[in-house]
Amino acid sequence: MTDLGRSVVRIATRASRLAMWQARHVATCLETIDPDVVVELVEVSTEGDRDRARRLDAMGGTGVFTREVQQAVLDGRADLAVHSLKDLPTDSVDGLVLAAVPERENPGDALVVGGRVAAETPGGGLDVIAQGARVGTGSPRRKAQLKHRRPDLDVVGVRGNVETRLRKLDDGEYDVVVLAVAGLVRLQLAERITAILDPADVLPAVGQGALGLECRADDELTVGRLATIDDAATHESVIAERAMLARLRAGCHAPVGAQSGRRDDRLWLRGVVLDPEGTRRVEAEGVSDSTDGAAVAENLGVGVADELLGHGAAELIG
Numbered sequence: 486m487t488d489l490g491r492s493v494v495r496i497a498t499r500a501s502r503l504a505m506w507q508a509r510h511v512a513t514c515l516e517t518i519d520p521d522v523v524v525e526l527v528e529v530s531t532e533g534d535r536d537r538a539r540r541l542d543a544m545g546g547t548g549v550f551t552r553e554v555q556q557a558v559l560d561g562r563a564d565l566a567v568h569s570l571k572d573l574p575t576d577s578v579d580g581l582v583l584a585a586v587p588e589r590e591n592p593g594d595a596l597v598v599g600g601r602v603a604a605e606t607p608g609g610g611l612d613v614i615a616q617g618a619r620v621g622t623g624s625p626r627r628k629a630q631l632k633h634r635r636p637d638l639d640v641v642g643v644r645g646n647v648e649t650r651l652r653k654l655d656d657g658e659y660d661v662v663v664l665a666v667a668g669l670v671r672l673q674l675a676e677r678i679t680a681i682l683d684p685a686d687v688l689p690a691v692g693q694g695a696l697g698l699e700c701r702a703d704d705e706l707t708v709g710r711l712a713t714i715d716d717a718a719t720h721e722s723v724i725a726e727r728a729m730l731a732r733l734r735a736g737c738h739a740p741v742g743a744q745s746g747r748r749d750d751r752l753w754l755r756g757v758v759l760d761p762e763g764t765r766r767v768e769a770e771g772v773s774d775s776t777d778g779a780a781v782a783e784n785l786g787v788g789v790a791d792e793l794l795g796h797g798a799a800e801l802i803g
Contacts, residue, residue, distance in 0.1 A: 491523045494710070497554045497563035500528040501646045506671050507696055508567045514587065514714040522710070527563040529554045548574050555581060558700060564707050565700040570692030570723055571665075573699075575731035585698040585711035586720040590667035592694035592744070594627060594687050597669075598661050598679040599654045611635055613680045614661055621650065621659035625761055629740035630687040631663070632763030647672055663687075667694040688742025688757050691726040695719055718747065721782040725754045725773075728786025733758065733793065735802045750776050756789045758798040767796035 494515060498508035505526070512524035533549035550572040557563045559580055570586065577583075598613055611634055614620065621643035622628055628640045643650055643659065647668050654662045663682075669675050698714075700707040722745040735741045740759040745752065752773040759766045769792035773785045790798075 491521050492519075493525055494522055494565070494707070495525045495527050495563040497527045497529050497557035497566040499531055499550065499554060503647055503668050503672055504567070504569070507569065510671075511567050511587070511696065511698060511714070515710060518713045519710070527557055529557050555699060564704065565698055565711065568697040568699065570695040570697035571690040572737055573692065573697045574737060575727045578699075580702055581699045582702040582708065583697055584700050584708050585715035586695050586723055587698070587714050588716040589695040589719040589722070590670060591681075592689040593666045593684065594682045594689060594693075595664050595666045595669055595678040596661055596680045596682060597651065597654060597664060597677050599657065599659065610680050610683045611686055614638065618660040620661045620663065621653065622663040624663070624690070625738055625740045626690055626742055626759075627663050627687060629759035629761055629763040630742060630757070630766075633759060633766050634686050634763075636763070647674065651677060665689075665693055684742075684744050684755075688744050688755065690737070691730045691741065691743045692723050695723050697723075717777070721752055721777060721779065722746065722754075724779050724782040725752060725786040725789075726756075728783040729754065729756050729790040729793075730786075732787045732790030733798060733802060739802050741802070748772065752777075752782055752785055754785050754789050756793055758793050758801050760801045765797075765801055767793055767798050767801065769793045769796065 496508045496512060498504050508526050515522050515524060531550050531553045551568055554566045555578050558566050596613055617637050617639060619639045619641060620631060621641060623643050631638055631640050643653060643662060647664060650662050650664065653659060666681055669678055698711050700711060725745055726743040729743060730741060733741060740761055742757045743754065745754045755770040757766060757768045769789050771785055771789045773781045775781050
């Protein structure tokens with residue numbers, strides 16, 4: 486408690502502009518619900534932030550943007566952590582709980598085309614990319630799906646935050662970069678979007694567009710606070726997506742895509758798995774057998790994963 490009797494809630498976050506936006510957004514939500522709460526941000530440097538040279542999979546892939554943030558909560562420097570949910574490994578950390586998932590932003594991927602390149606045939610989605618263009622993305626999922634649909638493209642790696650990637654595009658290092666719609670919207674950079682990719686061409690990452698709020702499992706006060714800003718529909722969707730990813734035994738950076746939503750009050754989930762070069766692709770879709778609940782969502786994710794595995798997904802991931 487502060488001297489004024491107000492409750493201090495400390496949020497652990499990475500220090501990037503996008504991460505800080507996400508943490509401040511959660512802070513605003515908490516302060517709006519409870520005016521007696523005052524939020525402090527605890528900036529944390531992660532391995533993924535410090536090492537901008539190596540590919541993420543070369544650093545172990547999973548947890549490179551979350552481990553140190555989670556540790557700040559475990560050791561008491563912070564009360565909760567705010568993650569981009571697509572970066573959060575599906576294996577839970579002892580002592581922590583994913584207590585809330587606020588309402589999701591657009592989960593899709595966006596194409597940002599540089600000024601030097603024009604589409605040969607104007608249109609939407611992949612049609613805006615010229616033949617043989619150099620496309621920058623740090624995501625094996627995006628690379629595999631782009632190569633599957635457009636094998637003519639030169640898809641190459643890129644590291645750095647949103648602003649860094651856009652600067653590299655503007656400097657001519659790439660003809661096109663692929664970024665999450667949510668990040669561009671949150672950073673007020675939506676005007677840079679040339680086209681939003683159709684999920685039929687490129688499915689989003691598991692959890693993309695959603696925020697994951699973790700706290701200590703035994704911190705009943707924080708668990709209760711976070712429940713007030715949880716969005717049940719979003720939370721159930723990401724439970725299904727993450728259950729699918731966990732069953733596939735694939736990391737956050739594997740060539741796995743997912744899309745979920747509601748249809749006739751039932752949760753549906755679609756998943757895709759490709760080999761790294763996009764030459765082989767398997768897909769599956771399922772619908773929940775009842776209306777709601779975490780267990781229902783998890784069962785749906787496991788069922789879709791089992792269908793993907795039956796089509797040979799394990800070989801593609803491996």
